[in-house]
Amino acid sequence: MLTLSAIMAVVVSVTVPAAAHMEPSSRDLPSTASAASASDVLQQASAVSSTQASAALPLQTFASSADAEISPAARDAIKVKKLVVEPPPTPVYAGPSGSFAGTYAGEFAGFLAVWPANAPVNDGFGYRGSEFHGGIDIMTGSGMTIVSASPGVVTQVTYGGGWGQYIKIDHGSGVSTLYSHMIQGSQMVSPGQTVAAGTPIGLSGSTGYVTVAHLHFETYVNGTRVDPMGLLP
Ligand SMILES: [Zn+2]
Numbered sequence: 001m002l003t004l005s006a007i008m009a010v011v012v013s014v015t016v017p018a019a020a021h022m023e024p025s026s027r028d029l030p031s032t033a034s035a036a037s038a039s040d041v042l043q044q045a046s047a048v049s050s051t052q053a054s055a056a057l058p059l060q061t062f063a064s065s066a067d068a069e070i071s072p073a074a075r076d077a078i079k080v081k082k083l084v085v086e087p088p089p090t091p092v093y094a095g096p097s098g099s100f101a102g103t104y105a106g107e108f109a110g111f112l113a114v115w116p117a118n119a120p121v122n123d124g125f126g127y128r129g130s131e132f133h134g135g136i137d138i139m140t141g142s143g144m145t146i147v148s149a150s151p152g153v154v155t156q157v158t159y160g161g162g163w164g165q166y167i168k169i170d171h172g173s174g175v176s177t178l179y180s181h182m183i184q185g186s187q188m189v190s191p192g193q194t195v196a197a198g199t200p201i202g203l204s205g206s207t208g209y210v211t212v213a214h215l216h217f218e219t220y221v222n223g224t225r226v227d228p229m230g231l232l233p
Pocket of ligand 1: 123136215
């Protein structure tokens, strides 16, 4: 249902400016519409938008896919959802597109060299009801040394807000990591500093919006939060 809703949202979003061209049948899809009919909707959306959509939009990949298999169409539909249907960003945990973790985790599986802390994971990535958890919670307790998960360059060392004391590291290839809730002032690195995999960067703590000391660890691919479990070794 979520996928169909997203597809319908895409159709509405794309066709509103060109409502005069919209075919009535596309509004009458039953709620149990199959993936094939969903594909048809997207093809209609693509056709309608062809005069105004730029070449950069992935929607155009549907233009010649009338006889294509269903599975590639479903995959592309998810990418379209990413571009169009986003919950409004909020300062801390509401990630823009948590449902794309699978896509990126596949491409970057095992990208990171080491775990940022040696402790069990308590809470995973994704939606908890309507709330989105943008990373994983590693139950370090207070005072455990946090290390860079891969070679990179420190881009941010900040204190404040829901993340408390946090550090962000750019690892190249569009991948970056974030380490939050550290003890205030415990950072061992500075912005611009090059780090190796395993370089100590700070101490776990409970700064920011937390109830117990832990490391909230996030991974980003091209600016989108993805499931760290897919990138960790
Ligand atoms: Zn967390």
